[in-house]
Every structure is written in C-alpha cells, then in structure tokens.
Amino acid sequence: MAVANNELEKVIIQSVMEELAKKGLLSQKGKDHVMSAAMMDTPIVPNTESKEMVTFPPQEEMQISNPFNADAVKAMKKLTPARIGIGRAGTRPKTMSLLRFLADHAVAQDAVFLDVSEEFLQRMNLMSVQSAAASKDEFLQRPDLGRRLSVEAVKTVSEKCEKNVQVQILIVDGLSSSAIEANIPDLLPALMQGLKSSGIKVGAPFFVKNGRVWIQDHVASIVNSDLIISLIGERPGLGTAESLSAYMIYRPNENTVEADRTVISNIHKGGIPPAEAGAHLTDVIKQILAAKASGVKLNQQK
Amino acid sequence: MILKAKVYNKIFAFQSFKEVMAKANEEKSGDELVGIAAKSASERVAAKLVLSNLTLEDIYNNPVIPYEEDEVTRAIYDGLNLRIYQEIKSWTVGYLREYVLDHKTTGEDLAHISRGLTSEMIAATAKLMSTMDLVCGSKKMRVQSHCNTTLGVPGTLAFRCQPNHPTDSIEGMMASLKEGLAYGSGDAVIGINPVEDNVETVTRLLETVKNFMIKWEIPTQNCVLAHVTTQMKALEKGAPVDLVFQSIAGTQKANDAFGVSAAILDEAFALAQHKGSATGPNLMYFETGQGSEVSLDAHLGVDMMTLEARTYGYARGYRPFMTNNVSGFIGPETIYSGREVIRADLEDLFMGKLHGLPMGIAPCYTNHMKADQNDQEMGTLLCAMAGSNFFMGVPGGDDVMLSYQDTSYHDDASTREILGLRPLPEFEKWLEKMGILENGKLTERAGDPSIFDK
The missing domain is CATH 3.20.20.70 (Aldolase class I)
Known part of the structure; x- marks a missing residue:
C-alpha cells in the first residue's frame, strides 16, 4: 500500500512539474530539484533500533534571541534555579520551555500519584502494608486516614514484626514514590549496616503504602520499639521529585506533638546523597537513644 | 427562618444556618474532610433553595461564630453601616443575587450596599452563583x-x-x-x-x-x-x-x-x-x-x-x-x-x-x-x-x-x-x-x- 501511494505521489508531482514547466513557471533546474526530492525513498516504518532520540537542551542554555548582553544573561542564569533567560514566542514561552515545564510537572505528578512498584519491594525484600487510606485519591483528601494503619495492616504488623527492638525502620511512600525508589537502595543498606555495627537491635524494615508521617506513632504502639524512624517521600517540587525525609521519634504517645520529632530532609542525589544520609542518620539515632528523647527535647539536652 | 426544602419528591431539613451555608457549597475536598458537605447533589440544591429564601436579617441574627467568642465576627459587625443594613435587611439572598446581576445596578450601587452587608450575606449570595454569574458580578465592581x-x-x-x-x-x-x-x-x-x-x-x-x-x-x-x-x-x-x-x-x-x-x-x-x-x-x-x-x-x-x-x-x-x-x-x-x-x-x-x-x-x-x-x-x-x-x-x-x-x-x-x-x-x-x-x-x-x- 505504502509503495503504491509513493508511486502515485511521484506520478502526480511529475505531471504538475511538467505543466508548470510548459507554462514557463518553472526552470529545468527547479524541476530536476523537485523531482529528485520526490524520488528519494523515505523510510515508512520508524526505525526503533536507532539510538537517536529527542532530548531537552541543557537547562543552562540561554534562550533569548538577540539579547542586549548575552554574557550578563548567562551569568544571571547561574545565580538562580528560577526559569529565567528563557525567551519567548510572542508573549508565550518557547516550545522547549513549555515542554520542559510539562515534563517537570509530569515527573512530579507521577511521583505523587503512582505507587512504589511491587517489583521494587520484592527486590528490596520489604514486607508491604497499607494505611487506612485505600487509594491515592483518598490518601490526598483524607490526611487522617494516612496517619493510621488499615485493620489488616495492624494484624500483619502484630503477627510478623519483632517486638521491643531498639529501632524500627519504616519506608513510607508519602507524597513521592519516586523518592523511595531513588534513595532506598543506597540509603537502607547504609543505615542497617551503621546500626548493626553499633550494636543496635533493629527490627526488619517494612514498607507502608499511602502513609503520612504520623503513621509511625501507630506502628510504634504495636511494635513497642524505643525509636521509630520513617523514611518518607517529600512533596515533589518541579526541581526534583526524588527528595526524601527521615522523621525520628523516641517512644511516641498520645501527647506527642510535631516538635517531638527529629527531622532530616532534602535526602536525594542533589541534596544529602542517600548513602551519606545512612551514616548521618546512624549518628542521630545513637544520640536519640542515648538521650531517650527526640525533637526539641533532644536539642534542649545538647 | 425556614430551614426545610423540597426538591421534587424529596424533603431536606437542616438544623442551622451554618449547616445550610456548608451544604450549599459547590464540591470541595476541605468541606468533605470536615464532614459538613452536602451528601448528595439534591441535598446541595435543597440547601441553595433554603438559602435563597433567607433574608439578610436572618443572616445578621445568625453569625456562624458568635460575636462574643471571636474577634473576626466582632470586626465584621463593628464595621457595619447599620443605616444601609436597615434599608436592605428584608431582602432575600435570592433577590440580592438578582440585584447584583441587574443591568440597572452599577458598581457604585454595589459599593454602597457593601457597607451594609456582613461577610455571611456576601458568601451566601456567591453560593447561589454559577461561574458566569460570578464573572458578571465581579466585573461590575472596580476597587481602586x-x-x-x-x-x-x-x-x-x-x-x-x-x-x-x-x-x-x-x-x-x-x-x-x-x-x-x-x-x-x-x-x-x-x-x-x-x-x-x-x-x-x-x-x-x-x-x-x-x-x-x-x-x-x-x-x-x-x-x-x-x-x-x-x-x-x-x-x-x-x-x-x-x-x-x-x-x-x-x-x-x-x-x-x-x-x-x-x-x-x-x-x-x-x-x-x-x-x-x-x-x-x-x-x-x-x-x-x-x-x-x-x-x-x-x-x-x-x-x-x-x-x-x-x-x-x-x-x-x-x-x-x-x-x-x-x-x-x-x-x-x-x-x-x-x-x-x-x-x-x-x-x-x-x-x-x-x-x-x-x-x-x-x-x-x-x-x-x-x-x-x-x-x-x-x-x-x-x-x-x-x-x-x-x-x-x-x-x-x-x-x-x-x-x-x-x-x-x-x-x-x-x-x-x-x-x-x-x-x-x-x-x-x-x-x-x-x-x-x-x-x-x-x-x-x-x-x-x-x-x-x-
């Protein structure tokens, strides 16, 4: 079919060219040029084997046409992560600025709305339970449900988790599944290694889907650990969707307030690199266990 | 103050002005989270119907948070022009919506009655308005x-x-x-x-x-x-x-x-x-x-x-x-x-x-x-x-x-x-x-x- 169409196309172009040449509207050179272009075989089937692909130009590239002082614009772009020096098409952004913005937002939305993959959890050997929020929609609209385990999860945690350990580690998707998949493979082994070599007794880490920070209080009430730490995905910005926070608390109870938690945030490859964070968190955990306090109470003891 | 409405074959009764105000809202997750949103589309319309029939005086007498308990309520009531309020207090919310939209009503007119309206009266009116209603009403008013x-x-x-x-x-x-x-x-x-x-x-x-x-x-x-x-x-x-x-x-x-x-x-x-x-x-x-x-x-x-x-x-x-x-x-x-x-x-x-x-x-x-x-x-x-x-x-x-x-x-x-x-x-x-x-x-x-x- 494709070939027949191509043939037909050539015939049509040829007759049009001849008519134009007859009327003196086209030189022989022009006619030859068009015909040679029409005779060229264009690939019909996209070549999926090719290594070629479309990518974004580097972010630091100056996009203004004919700037007054190109070096000044380039220098300004280095001073801020803001989207400046991006030029315009009329009053609208250039095509690449628009597409880059869409890409950054898409990555952020996927981090929020997609789940951590089953394959990842298996690979990391993590047991998985769920909060009382049954879906992402419910999780986002009902913060209260993300703060406690589902009935089934309570049963699972009660039956399978070791009780009375010193430290229980939770991996919680929170607002970014991407942060979990990007950081946990380096962070978790470093943290486990650090704690074990310090002689600290750690329960088997497990994963909580659709969870918020406070869910650690519910888990702690079941496993009765001294300290509970949540490694949780932060709300993605357009800059990065992979930022992770660690929230630690010593023996939470019903009177616990936000200020009782010790927080280390901005864990990602552009912030505190995950392996480094593992070592840092080990030190913080040791301090909390020694002081038997976290958050503001810990700082007051320092 | 009538707090009951019939929408075709269904009757909806509300307990308070505050409840009517919440249920008359278009859908928003925050009202759902607090547990005060309408439970059905029909209930939402019933609340709007009740609201349309309330007078500005009904609203004046029922602030959603009492005067004695809240500084914001006090600021609203203390700043009110009572003379203008007295002139329009018998208007229903449904009438106020039409007054806002009427060709004869100018931005100046709205600036004048504004001084006699409490915040709840203004919110109530907006609850009866569609997207284009809101654009028409807003466009009239220019505040410099x-x-x-x-x-x-x-x-x-x-x-x-x-x-x-x-x-x-x-x-x-x-x-x-x-x-x-x-x-x-x-x-x-x-x-x-x-x-x-x-x-x-x-x-x-x-x-x-x-x-x-x-x-x-x-x-x-x-x-x-x-x-x-x-x-x-x-x-x-x-x-x-x-x-x-x-x-x-x-x-x-x-x-x-x-x-x-x-x-x-x-x-x-x-x-x-x-x-x-x-x-x-x-x-x-x-x-x-x-x-x-x-x-x-x-x-x-x-x-x-x-x-x-x-x-x-x-x-x-x-x-x-x-x-x-x-x-x-x-x-x-x-x-x-x-x-x-x-x-x-x-x-x-x-x-x-x-x-x-x-x-x-x-x-x-x-x-x-x-x-x-x-x-x-x-x-x-x-x-x-x-x-x-x-x-x-x-x-x-x-x-x-x-x-x-x-x-x-x-x-x-x-x-x-x-x-x-x-x-x-x-x-x-x-x-x-x-x-x-x-x-x-x-x-x-x-x-x-x-x-x-x-």
Whole structure:
C-alpha cells in the first residue's frame, strides 16, 4: 500500500512539474530539484533500533534571541534555579520551555500519584502494608486516614514484626514514590549496616503504602520499639521529585506533638546523597537513644 | 427562618444556618474532610433553595461564630453601616443575587450596599452563583487603592513581580526581578517571600529593591512577605517598607495560629503610617485562601467559603492596598482539583470585591493536587475577565522557593494582550521609556533581563 501511494505521489508531482514547466513557471533546474526530492525513498516504518532520540537542551542554555548582553544573561542564569533567560514566542514561552515545564510537572505528578512498584519491594525484600487510606485519591483528601494503619495492616504488623527492638525502620511512600525508589537502595543498606555495627537491635524494615508521617506513632504502639524512624517521600517540587525525609521519634504517645520529632530532609542525589544520609542518620539515632528523647527535647539536652 | 426544602419528591431539613451555608457549597475536598458537605447533589440544591429564601436579617441574627467568642465576627459587625443594613435587611439572598446581576445596578450601587452587608450575606449570595454569574458580578465592581501608584484603574491589569530565591540570594533575586520587569511585570508590587524570617534578611531585601527602584525610577511599591512582627521590627529600624504584608484567616483561632490579632494589625498599620516609605493612604497587603482554617484545625465547623468571606470582613477595616487570594496553595485536602480551584478563585474574587477590597488572584496549584497548567491558565483568563486587579508574576510559572506554580511573566504579558488591558498608567510610561512596551504590546527588546546591565 505504502509503495503504491509513493508511486502515485511521484506520478502526480511529475505531471504538475511538467505543466508548470510548459507554462514557463518553472526552470529545468527547479524541476530536476523537485523531482529528485520526490524520488528519494523515505523510510515508512520508524526505525526503533536507532539510538537517536529527542532530548531537552541543557537547562543552562540561554534562550533569548538577540539579547542586549548575552554574557550578563548567562551569568544571571547561574545565580538562580528560577526559569529565567528563557525567551519567548510572542508573549508565550518557547516550545522547549513549555515542554520542559510539562515534563517537570509530569515527573512530579507521577511521583505523587503512582505507587512504589511491587517489583521494587520484592527486590528490596520489604514486607508491604497499607494505611487506612485505600487509594491515592483518598490518601490526598483524607490526611487522617494516612496517619493510621488499615485493620489488616495492624494484624500483619502484630503477627510478623519483632517486638521491643531498639529501632524500627519504616519506608513510607508519602507524597513521592519516586523518592523511595531513588534513595532506598543506597540509603537502607547504609543505615542497617551503621546500626548493626553499633550494636543496635533493629527490627526488619517494612514498607507502608499511602502513609503520612504520623503513621509511625501507630506502628510504634504495636511494635513497642524505643525509636521509630520513617523514611518518607517529600512533596515533589518541579526541581526534583526524588527528595526524601527521615522523621525520628523516641517512644511516641498520645501527647506527642510535631516538635517531638527529629527531622532530616532534602535526602536525594542533589541534596544529602542517600548513602551519606545512612551514616548521618546512624549518628542521630545513637544520640536519640542515648538521650531517650527526640525533637526539641533532644536539642534542649545538647 | 425556614430551614426545610423540597426538591421534587424529596424533603431536606437542616438544623442551622451554618449547616445550610456548608451544604450549599459547590464540591470541595476541605468541606468533605470536615464532614459538613452536602451528601448528595439534591441535598446541595435543597440547601441553595433554603438559602435563597433567607433574608439578610436572618443572616445578621445568625453569625456562624458568635460575636462574643471571636474577634473576626466582632470586626465584621463593628464595621457595619447599620443605616444601609436597615434599608436592605428584608431582602432575600435570592433577590440580592438578582440585584447584583441587574443591568440597572452599577458598581457604585454595589459599593454602597457593601457597607451594609456582613461577610455571611456576601458568601451566601456567591453560593447561589454559577461561574458566569460570578464573572458578571465581579466585573461590575472596580476597587481602586493608592500606595505609591494607583491600583485598579479601569482598563488596566497589574502584577506582583515575585522574584523569590531558595536561599535569599540578593543576586539571584535581582536576576529574576530584572527578567520580570523586562516582561512588564511588577506594577502592583515587587514582593519577595523570604526563606529566613528575620530583620536582617528582610531589611537587606527591602533596601536592595528600593535602591533599584530609585536608580531606574520604577513607579511601584516594594514589600517583603515576612511575618508582620518581623516587618514591624524592620520598620522600627528604618527599613524602607512601602507595604506591610500579612496572611490572615476567618477565625480568631486561625489568626492566633498565624500569630496575628487585631491589636497587632492595628499597630502594624499605625507603624506603616508613621515610619513607612510609601505615600499611602493604603499601606497593607493581605493574603488569604480558602482552606487555611481547615489545615490549621481552626474552622469551628464552618465551611471554607464562608470563612474566606469572613477573612475579607476582617481585612476591610485596614483599607489594604491589595488583597491576594491563594486558595490553590493550601493543598488537596482542602482544594483537590483544577475545577475546585477555579471555582474557589472566582468565588473569592467576587466576595472580596463585594467587600470593597482591591482583589487579586493567584490561580495557583501545588504538585500534589489534580491540577495542571491548563487549569491555571483557564482560571487566570476567567479571573482577568472578571476584573481581577492583579495577578502574580513568577519566572516560568515555577516558584523555586515556595515550590508551587503560579502565573508566569509570560502569562502576565499574554493576559494583558488577550484582553486589551494595560499596565498601571505610570508603569506603562516607564515601560515605554525603557523600550519594553509599545502601544500595549511587548517590543522586540522585551523579555531580556540584560537591558538593565549597561
């Protein structure tokens, strides 16, 4: 079919060219040029084997046409992560600025709305339970449900988790599944290694889907650990969707307030690199266990 | 006061005016979260029907939070013009909606009755209005204010240039400011959200911007959006503050959580009058948004939209230069989707204007909402058609300090050109002098921040 169409196309172009040449509207050179272009075989089937692909130009590239002082614009772009020096098409952004913005937002939305993959959890050997929020929609609209385990999860945690350990580690998707998949493979082994070599007794880490920070209080009430730490995905910005926070608390109870938690945030490859964070968190955990306090109470003891 | 309605074969009975107000709302996740939203589409309409039949006197007699218990309620009632209220108290809410929309009713008429309306009356009216109703009603009302320049001049649309930087870098902030000015953004105010809320940072930012305004003779106002008490300390030490900023909410409990009260705001306003750098008489800049009371657990069982109206009732006594609404900033637990945020923006614009406030809108969104750039652009155009006095201007629409998306410098220029609106008059002259704007359109030179680097 494709070939027949191509043939037909050539015939049509040829007759049009001849008519134009007859009327003196086209030189022989022009006619030859068009015909040679029409005779060229264009690939019909996209070549999926090719290594070629479309990518974004580097972010630091100056996009203004004919700037007054190109070096000044380039220098300004280095001073801020803001989207400046991006030029315009009329009053609208250039095509690449628009597409880059869409890409950054898409990555952020996927981090929020997609789940951590089953394959990842298996690979990391993590047991998985769920909060009382049954879906992402419910999780986002009902913060209260993300703060406690589902009935089934309570049963699972009660039956399978070791009780009375010193430290229980939770991996919680929170607002970014991407942060979990990007950081946990380096962070978790470093943290486990650090704690074990310090002689600290750690329960088997497990994963909580659709969870918020406070869910650690519910888990702690079941496993009765001294300290509970949540490694949780932060709300993605357009800059990065992979930022992770660690929230630690010593023996939470019903009177616990936000200020009782010790927080280390901005864990990602552009912030505190995950392996480094593992070592840092080990030190913080040791301090909390020694002081038997976290958050503001810990700082007051320092 | 009839609190029962029949919608075809179903009868709905409500227990209180407060319940009717909540259930008459269009769908929003914050009302669902608190558990006060209508349980069905029919119940929602029944509540609207009940509301349409209530008189303004019924509403006057039933504030959603008692006068004795809440400073916001007191501000609303103490500021009311009782003579005008007496003249219109027998009107039903349904009649008030039609009065707002009637061709014979002018913006002047609405400014007059505004003084006799409590915030709950204004919210009730907006609850009976559709999208186009809200645009028609808002468009009639033009509220002007003056700080160094006049905001709200007919035929104009202004923008706050918002050159935030994630570490308060002066050079980084300046780069974004120059880019914004080169697109014609910044006539409402040059307003920076600082990361560090302290006197040194605030003063440094204020002085830098003020010096730049003087050097380039830019007719606008400056502001650094730290906590009001930090700005007051900076003012005391002589920092050049044109506008004093504060976020406010619709209950005393929420304002307590923000660390503000009428006493603090009174003091701030007096200080701006005595020590501020602007001409005035309007010297305050407020930000508000549906859902802040819910996220602070300070809603007292009142719906988000009514609380937002009460915030405007609280604000109007301070005669602000600008009131900016940021309903889309708060998060999906209060406003879930693009559709919800567009609705909230239009409600807020209408309610703010009917309170006599110089309103601007930030049709913004965060990354954990079901909203995107298309929603934001629709919201922006609708609010511009409805006569918003101003919007924000953020480089590329991406605020790298607050991590949310708002109207971009490009959107600012586009909205003006689409609707044939101009910058504020003094600022337009300045843009022409700089060669950025010609006959209301960006020139070839526009959009280039290096024009300031001679």
